[in-house]
Amino acid sequence: MAIERDLLRDRLDRATAHLDPPFAVVDLAALDTNATALVDLAAGKPVRVASKSVRSHDLLTRVLRRPGWRGVLAFTLPEAIRLVRAEVSDDVVVAYPTADRAALAELAGDPELAAAVTLMVDDPAQLDLVDAVRAPGQRPELRVCLDLDASWRPLRGVHVGVRRSPVHSATAAGAFAATVAGRRGFRLVGVMAYEAQIAGLGDAPPGQALRGTAIRAVQRRSYRELLARRGAAVDAVRQHADLEFVNGGGTGSLAATSADPAVTEVTAGSGLYGPTLFDAYRAWRPVPAAFFACAVVRRPAPGVATVLGGGWVASGPAERSRLPRPWLPAGLRLVGTEGAGEVQTPLTGAEADRLRVGDRVWFRHAKAGEVCERVNELHLVDGEAVVAAVPTYRGAGWAFL
Structure with missing residues (x-):
């Protein structure tokens, strides 16, 4: 070494x-090696590139030209609009809800943009904000994706994972899908569930063997719970929407998430550059x-x-x-x-x-x-x-x- x-x-x-x-450099041989390995870990399911982890138009384009990569997971709506207009991709999902009225007005005023960009939602108030910017009858139908909270809650008051969506249960997911189905001007096309406590948490922290053992035990139990809940939530949502995709995972959980039959695509980005946080993973470590x-x-x-x-x-x-x-x-x-x-x-x-x-x-x-x-x-x-x-x-x- x-x-x-x-x-x-x-x-x-x-x-x-x-x-x-x-100055900063990217070693192209290492980048390409990582890109191939991530597709292999996805086991046949398409990999959506997380633009937040790349932040370069040219390198996003390079990755998307490779077999197995399809679409972008952006982190803001203005970014998604830029990526579509720059012809990086015509399939961009915004990973987080937006309250950017100017960007929403631009999206709602352009049918081509509206067909290429999918908004993330988890609260009817987000739909209300869109309607306040441009009423349903005055805009093209907007694509939306339901953010299903993937955290693990083994006991009342115990929360393992990041705090994202308020939609946690299959029942809540079905109810929200019904709400979207009843609103003019929106079409629910996807579900996303990012299991940060697995994908974003290294299970082999250097010099912390006991902590690593505890993390792996939590991740195993969390994965089993999410496997059942995500499948039930997707089934509940499908009663109200014709889903195009179910997205999950990240670099740290690509193989495990791909094995979930409810998931149709996975996301990765950090594994392309191989930052130091991923030195703490056992399953796969990218080349720096x-x-x-x-x-x-x-x-x-x-x-x-x-x-x-x-x-x-x-x-x-x-x-x-x-x-x-x-x-x-x-x-x-x-x-x-x-x-x-x-x-x-x-x-x-x-x-x-x-x-x-x-x-x-x-x-x-x-x-x-x-x-x-x-x-x-x-x-x-x-x-x-x-x-x-x-x-x-x-x-x-x-x-x-």
């Missing part, structure tokens, strides 16, 4: 010798494909090398797992009292004394996609050369959240 990382460092350094840090480089600018003491910048912290709970990880050269670590700083990041470890001013340290981000909010372009590395520089959302002037 150490030798492989040394070779990777040498290759990335040679390929980007003409660039000045900070996305990196960012920072330059050593000072040597404040023996055993310490400080890089400029580096504080590209991921969203989620404020804990160490959300910090970027110095990856190349191997053997570096953050300083506990400083972490990753906005303007400087001191690093210690066996390799720190070998670093000199001007050398590069390669980091991996904790989460996929968010690194793109820090740079205007991604340098695409093929072998020992940068073959292209493609804009990120930020570089294209796309700011959505």
